[in-house]
Amino acid sequence: MRRLLGLLLVYGLFLAQVLLTPWGPDLVVLAVLAFALHESRAWATVIGFLGGLLLDTASAGSFGAATFVLAGAGWLAALLHSVVTRGRWYIVVLSLLVLALRLAVARLAGAGLPPLLPLAVSAGLTVALAVPFELLIGRLFYRQ
Amino acid sequence: MHPRRLGNWQDRFALVLAALGLVALLLPRPLRFQLAARAGAVLLAPLRSLEETRAGSRRLREENRRLELLAAELALENARLHSLDRAAGPPPLTGRDLVRAPVISRDLATLRRYLVVSRGNRAGVSPGAPALAAAGVVGTVIATTPNQALVQSLHAPESRVAVTNRRSRVPAIARALGVELLMLDYVPKDSDFHPGDTLVTAGLGGIFPSGLPVALVTMARDDPAALFKTVHCRPLAAIARLEALFVLRIPAGAAADPDDDWLDNLAPTGTLLPENR
Numbered sequence: 144m145r146r147l148l149g150l151l152l153v154y155g156l157f158l159a160q161v162l163l164t165p166w167g168p169d170l171v172v173l174a175v176l177a178f179a180l181h182e183s184r185a186w187a188t189v190i191g192f193l194g195g196l197l198l199d200t201a202s203a204g205s206f207g208a209a210t211f212v213l214a215g216a217g218w219l220a221a222l223l224h225s226v227v228t229r230g231r232w233y234i235v236v237l238s239l240l241v242l243a244l245r246l247a248v249a250r251l252a253g254a255g256l257p258p259l260l261p262l263a264v265s266a267g268l269t270v271a272l273a274v275p276f277e278l279l280i281g282r283l284f285y286r287q
Numbered sequence: 288m289h290p291r292r293l294g295n296w297q298d299r300f301a302l303v304l305a306a307l308g309l310v311a312l313l314l315p316r317p318l319r320f321q322l323a324a325r326a327g328a329v330l331l332a333p334l335r336s337l338e339e340t341r342a343g344s345r346r347l348r349e350e351n352r353r354l355e356l357l358a359a360e361l362a363l364e365n366a367r368l369h370s371l372d373r374a375a376g377p378p379p380l381t382g383r384d385l386v387r388a389p390v391i392s393r394d395l396a397t398l399r400r401y402l403v404v405s406r407g408n409r410a411g412v413s414p415g416a417p418a419l420a421a422a423g424v425v426g427t428v429i430a431t432t433p434n435q436a437l438v439q440s441l442h443a444p445e446s447r448v449a450v451t452n453r454r455s456r457v458p459a460i461a462r463a464l465g466v467e468l469l470m471l472d473y474v475p476k477d478s479d480f481h482p483g484d485t486l487v488t489a490g491l492g493g494i495f496p497s498g499l500p501v502a503l504v505t506m507a508r509d510d511p512a513a514l515f516k517t518v519h520c521r522p523l524a525a526i527a528r529l530e531a532l533f534v535l536r537i538p539a540g541a542a543a544d545p546d547d548d549w550l551d552n553l554a555p556t557g558t559l560l561p562e563n564r
Contacts, residue, residue: 154330161331183297184301192304192305195308199311207308207314210311211308217301218298218301218305
């Protein structure tokens with residue numbers, strides 16, 4: 144039930160992100176990483192895969208890029224969480240890494256680069272919100 | 288919960304999913320577009336229905352605006368036909384049309400005595416012009432600027448409107464009573480007024496065309512100690528809730544004589560504006 148609600152939340156955040164301007168934070172990436180920290184590696188990969196698939200439907204030119212990167216990021220986050228038991232600092236690094244990798248893979252797939260300034264603001268907001276978002280998901284879904 | 292050992296089934300499953308993403312990325316470009324379009328059609332359906340709802344709402348608002356204008360025009364046409372029907376009535380007014388004027392401000396004390404609308408001289412709105420809603424008369428324009436006009440509603444203490452009982456044809460003068468009601472002055476004790484009667488403009492003076500609905504009688508009492516009958520009524524136009532009204536544009540030269548102000552609805556030249564009091 145909790146996992147189903149988590150997927151619904153990811154979908155809701157995806158819809159909100161589509162409505163937001165390009166300046167807004169990447170809510171799907173934040174949600175995928177936040178859930179991945181609390182789940183097993185398999186389930187974290189599933190959430191990443193589905194979240195990436197959602198993002199790919201909104202960017203037809205690089206279909207597959209977000210799916211690939213977020214599935215890998217979900218797995219990596221869950222792995223890190225099982226290894227690093229103290230602190231949540233790595234989610235900040237992971238969010239920045241995911242954004243950069245997603246952009247790089249999409250560029251390799253032939254997609255154009257988005258405008259630099261909105262991209263920088265969006266990335267900054269995403270990184271800034273990473274830890275608070277993870278804490279919120281922990282409180283709401285895992286009672287931590 | 289979080290097996291530390293790498294290479295178990297969870298990692299193999301993750302590898303398969305990541306590989307699926309990579310396969311999608313390596314598909315030919317047209318096929319990728321096709322897949323994204325099909326998936327997007329399903330996944331973005333809620334947003335599309337939201338957009339359709341918004342568009343529908345916009346369309347309904349436009350339709351409502353158009354129908355309001357139509358209703359006001361029909362009320363005017365009805366009044367014009369009514370004045371044609373009565374030989375003794377004033378000649379029908381021609382060359383007039385309606386200007387839709389959104390309400391942008393109200394008097395802060397009652398929210399219904401004075402309204403400011405966002406149409407002024409430039410839209411052909413001039414002082415003395417009647418202000419109407421689809422349901423009935425709202426009041427009179429008493430001052431204008433190039434882009435705004437001040438409307439004195441029926442609830443203003445200075446407002447007077449010559450009315451006629453649509454059923455019994457008894458004339459009277461309506462003025463504000465408190466914040467919500469109107470009362471009729473000089474109603475003879477033997478006159479025929481009953482609760483539910485509709486009062487329409489009498490058409491005296493040539494500004495308000497005759498026959499426009501004004502108010503509904505709510506109480507008619509014959510007090511033995513009073514000289515006249517006590518009649519209370521409620522305006523048909525919901526003035527406190529109006530978001531827009533219609534101002535009757537008066538062609539140059541058709542305005543009433545400003546000296547002839549024995550009925551205030553003819554030319555409210557003596558009216559003191561709220562800020563001058």
